[in-house]
Amino acid sequence: MKNKILFMLFFVLIFTASSLAYVSAANNARIVDNADLLTDSQEAELLSYIDKVSEDKNFDLVFVTVDSLGDKTAFEYADDFFDYNGYGFGSEYDGALFLVSMEDRDWAVSTCGEGISIFDDGVLNYIEYNCVDYLSTGDYYDACYNFISISEQAIEDYNTFPLFSRLVISLIIGFVIAFITVSIMKGQLKSVRRQNAASVYTKAGSMNVTLSNDVFLYSHVSKRAKPKNNSSGGSRTSSSGRSHGGRSGKF
Numbered sequence: 001m002k003n004k005i006l007f008m009l010f011f012v013l014i015f016t017a018s019s020l021a022y023v024s025a026a027n028n029a030r031i032v033d034n035a036d037l038l039t040d041s042q043e044a045e046l047l048s049y050i051d052k053v054s055e056d057k058n059f060d061l062v063f064v065t066v067d068s069l070g071d072k073t074a075f076e077y078a079d080d081f082f083d084y085n086g087y088g089f090g091s092e093y094d095g096a097l098f099l100v101s102m103e104d105r106d107w108a109v110s111t112c113g114e115g116i117s118i119f120d121d122g123v124l125n126y127i128e129y130n131c132v133d134y135l136s137t138g139d140y141y142d143a144c145y146n147f148i149s150i151s152e153q154a155i156e157d158y159n160t161f162p163l164f165s166r167l168v169i170s171l172i173i174g175f176v177i178a179f180i181t182v183s184i185m186k187g188q189l190k191s192v193r194r195q196n197a198a199s200v201y202t203k204a205g206s207m208n209v210t211l212s213n214d215v216f217l218y219s220h221v222s223k224r225a226k227p228k229n230n231s232s233g234g235s236r237t238s239s240s241g242r243s244h245g246g247r248s249g250k251f
Contacts, residue, residue: 028085028086029047030050030051030060030061030063030087031046031050032062032064032081033064034064034065034067035066035100035102037065037102037140038065038140038144046063046144046145046148050148053155054095057152057156057159059089059114059115059118059155060088060093060095061096061098061147062082062087062096062097062098063147064097064099065099065101065140066101066102067102068102069101069104074099074101075110075236075244075246075248076239077099078097078246079112079238079240079244080238080240081097082095082097082112083112083239084240087112089113092112092113095113095115096109096112096115096246097111098127104250105135105251107248107249107250107251108246108247108249109124109127109247110244110245110246112243114158115245116235116245117158118158124246124247126150127146127150128247130150131147135251
């Protein structure tokens with residue numbers, strides 16, 4: 001009897017611990033404005049929005065501002081902040097964190113779990129284009145709002161239409177269009193026959209080259225702006241041992 005009671009207590013403890021681990025993210029603030037870049041009303045409004053999206057989608061979204069990264073890179077700081085503060089839904093810790101550091105004007109998006117697949121290069125490009133410019137002008141509210149909004153749409157699109165399915169369908173559609181186009185072009189070339197030499201296309205005696213020269217006519221130089229020092233992290237392992245993806249750069 002005593003062994004049965006101990007076994008039941010052990011089972012309850014394990015179940016409770018796993019349940020707490022699953023919901024722990026809900027007990028941590030998803031807007032952490034340590035650099036004090038948002039007003040109280042802005043922070044309250046964004047917190048309500050980010051909590052709603054995170055809980056509706058079972059996917060933690062987090063926005064963090066700090067004064068300094070210390071001795072860490074933007075990726076290291078973002079990954080560790082996500083991991084060691086209990087964010088992430090499910091056994092794979094699904095989520096994404098947007099970090100802003102003011103000391104050297106660094107930003108980073110750290111993704112985890114299913115977030116690595118959801119936040120592909122297309123989504124990260126869209127976030128960079130629609131958020132980083134706001135950081136540069138000091139509009140931190142809109143930068144955060146756009147991050148939440150874009151993330152919400154990306155999660156919906158991914159869940160509705162998984163990436164693999166989109167790729168397969170895109171390839172099929174591309175093949176069908178190419179096949180139809182080539183078939184039409186082929187049908188219009190009924191008078192054309194394969195030739196083994198180019199002589200059939202020239203009139204006998206019509207070409208008589210007596211002089212040839214190389215003449216330099218002009219040069220053309222094109223310039224483009226030097227890109228910002230941004231980098232995609234691919235898939236990397238944080239200090240906690242979890243896999244992360246994302247992107248970082250300067251603003």
